[in-house]
Amino acid sequence: xxxxxxxxxxxxxxxxxxxxxxxxxxxxxxxxxxxxxxxxxxxxxxxxxxxxxxxxxxxxxxxxxxxxxxxx
Numbered sequence: 001x002x003x004x005x006x007x008x009x010x011x012x013x014x015x016x017x018x019x020x021x022x023x024x025x026x027x028x029x030x031x032x033x034x035x036x037x038x039x040x041x042x043x044x045x046x047x048x049x050x051x052x053x054x055x056x057x058x059x060x061x062x063x064x065x066x067x068x069x070x071x072x
Contacts, residue, residue, distance in 0.1 A: 028036075044052070 041049075
């Protein structure tokens with residue numbers, strides 16, 4: 001049996017989400033979603049882009065460690 005362990009710093013992180021409130025009946029195509037994402041990203045400064053990229057890299061590394069912790 002495998003048991004995944006999630007580091008507590010991931011559980012406790014308070015990342016501000018950019019949620020759009022939309023009626024649940026609305027179905028967006030992949031293209032419409034990508035347009036919205038690009039519009040949001042276009043407002044980010046270079047420093048914010050760098051910080052988000054570093055954070056994504058850190059979270060991805062934690063995810064990989066979590067997945068393969070039992071295999072080691």
